[in-house]
Amino acid sequence: MTVFLETIAQIKPNDDPLESGYFENETVAEADCSKVDFKSTRFVGCKFEKCDFRSAGFYGTVFSKCDFSNCSFPESYWKQSRVEDGRGDGADFSESHFKETTFSSCSLCFANFTKSAWEYCRLEDCLCKEAFFMESRLKKFTLEKTDLTRADFFRTQLKGIDLSSCVIKGIMVSDTYRELHGAKIDAFQAIDLVSLLGVTIV
Secondary structure (H helix, E strand, O other): OOHHHHHHHHHHHHOOOEEOOEEEOOEEEOOEOOOOEEEOOEEEOOEEEOOEOOOOEEEOOEEEOOEOOOOEOOOOEEEOOEEEOOEOOOOEOOOOEEEOOEEEOOEOOOOEOOOOEEEEEEEEOOEOOOOEOOOOEEEEEEEEOOEOOOOEOOOOOOOOOEOOOOEOOOOEOOOOOHHHOOOEOOHHHHHHHHHHHOOOOO
């Protein structure tokens, strides 16, 4: 059993938080971490396989060079946390709440952020190809140098968000395109969006 699993086994029966933990180069499979609060904890080079973080809380927590692809984080809460140089392809973050949290240099392709809420957060240098951001709320949200190819923003308002440094080819919105009203794009991106209207530039 890994140090992380031993720690979870100790704290979970009493619903205690995991505070000031440090875990490095661990591989954890099918762990039940649901409803666990992680406070000032750091994960470095860890791999999580089919782990359940449903309704978990992350406060001042850092994931560095970790792989949590296809793990479950629905209804989780993140505050003042960072995820850097990580991989979370196919992970489920639906109905999660992110506050003052940054994802940087991460691969989040096919990740599910449906009905999530973001406040004072950043996604920078991330791969979010075909990720789902449907029916989400974005407040003071920054997207920088992020690949949003075929990402789904159905019923998510992008007003005031600067997309000019991002890849938005094939971005998915509703038939009215109202999600894009007020978003900031550059001239080259406008060409990509024209394709949504069925217009061909000659």
